[in-house]
Amino acid sequence: MLEAFDFVIFGGAGDLALRKLVPGLYRAHRNGELPEGTRIIPTCRNTQVVAEYKDKVRKAAQEHLREGEFVAADWDKFAQCIHPIFVDIAKKDEHWEELAALLNSGNKQRVFYLSTPPSVFSVCCKHLSEMNLITKTARVVVEKPLGYDAVSAEEINSQIAEYFDENCIFRIDHYLGKETVQNLLALRFANGMFEHLWDAKTIDNVQITISETVGLEGRASFYNDAGALRDMVQNHILQLLCLVAMESPNKMTAERIRAEKLKVLESLRPLTGNSVRFNTVRGQYAAGEINGKAVPSYQEELGNSSSIETFVAIRAHIDNSRWANVPFYLRTGKRMKQRFAEIVIQYKDVAHRVYPESAGRTVPNRLVIRLQPEESIKIIMTSKNLEKHETELRPVVLNFNFADTYKDFFSDAYKRLMLDAAANDPSLFIHRAEVAAAWSWIDPIIEAWQRPENNPQFYKAGGWGPRGADEMIHADGREWFNMDDVFASEDV
CATH class of the missing domain: 3.30.360.10 (Dihydrodipicolinate Reductase; domain 2)
Known part of the structure; x- marks a missing residue:
């Protein structure tokens, strides 16, 4: 049975997060598939975006969900799970300390979703490691494209592998x-x-x-x-x-x-x-x-x-x-x-x-x-x-x-794959x-x-x-x- 988890979305204010990831997690919530106590932690590079994040993601959900899916009461309850936070991936500063304090306060299973360009995969994983946020069961989900050829793809995979074991790396293909x-x-x-x-x-x-x-x-x-x-x-x-x-x-x-x-x-x-x-x-x-x-x-x-x-x-x-x-x-x-x-x-x-x-x-x-x-x-x-x-x-x-x-x-590929990552099922990755x-x-x-x-x-x-x-x-x-x-x- 899937237990409560922390789902950290690096690039939480980006297009993918607003169109697919957060709406997919909302669907999981409405279907009763999101365990009680689960926290969704989108990271943003702008403090103003953090302040306005819940309004922003609510509007995005109303736009991208199917007709009749958005129910205000359901969304309000789901929104209680969302904890936006300011983090500049490139800078390991006090804001990373805030992320660490938030994660350590819950001591749940952790899934890190890198909804970012591959160029920052390595530094993001490095900072997670230096902040001791990578537990033995923590998992990282990475988006395509993984490189532009075999050499660059191998380089990216090697960089991630410095911090995560292969069985904890979930390379997503939404198809x-x-x-x-x-x-x-x-x-x-x-x-x-x-x-x-x-x-x-x-x-x-x-x-x-x-x-x-x-x-x-x-x-x-x-x-x-x-x-x-x-x-x-x-x-x-x-x-x-x-x-x-x-x-x-x-x-x-x-x-x-x-x-x-x-x-x-x-x-x-x-x-x-x-x-x-x-x-x-x-x-x-x-x-x-x-x-x-x-x-x-x-x-x-x-x-x-x-x-x-x-x-x-x-x-x-x-x-x-x-x-x-x-x-x-x-x-x-x-x-x-x-x-x-x-x-x-x-x-x-x-x-x-x-x-x-x-x-x-x-x-x-x-x-x-x-x-x-x-x-x-x-x-x-x-x-x-x-x-x-x-x-x-x-x-x-x-x-x-x-x-x-x-x-x-209704097939929601991202919802399915996010829940599979949380459940440690790599079959579709x-x-x-x-x-x-x-x-x-x-x-x-x-x-x-x-x-x-x-x-x-x-x-x-x-x-x-x-x-x-x-x-x-x-x-x-x-x-x-x-x-x-x-x-x-x-x-x-």
């Missing part, structure tokens, strides 16, 4: 906290009908897409240094790939799940030199239109010229017996036509077509796992049109929408070895992209990315999945 992502493991390993149809004998290809309609959203400085490959593929998409491709652990423990994910990363076929050109596509959005509204190009939005990518498509292969010769098509981009995150398992077509061409087209069976914005699982299959006497084949969908089955269902393995696959791609022939292709905002992404998958005789293309009418 792993989504209920639908967690359900992927249940779908695979608790249902024989899927697990026996989950390999190269039955699957033709796998597509993982994270599509965004937004542009820079105030992240210009970070994004123009990172790009889509570092920002999305190195962490979110590779973690989703691991969950799709991993072997079954003998038990659902953090150690065994992480071990199986690491095997996947280490089995990724390396992309280096010329192979990068033929298996990857870089793109950058030009001016266009989204939802009837004109939007500027990336460079106009940035206010400067740039060759960083806002779109990535990759053809990847996992060199093991389960996935031999099955391509994994990975895709992510900004200013795309629609916002969604989705995993598509496309099965091989029937070996022999028994129906004549006059019966109509057939489509490959697909398992479509939608992660956002709605969370659902769909199975696409071919059926006879029951409204016609003659045989006419058409695609139909079996739709399992989580919101229909679980009436109170990333091990240091996973970070190193992911970067070892990504770094050669970044290096090859420095060549002029790998400069980004422009694509119009509001579309599906550059032409090169379509050409890459069409060269294999396949196409990107799009539900609208499969179904001719909305009533299917």
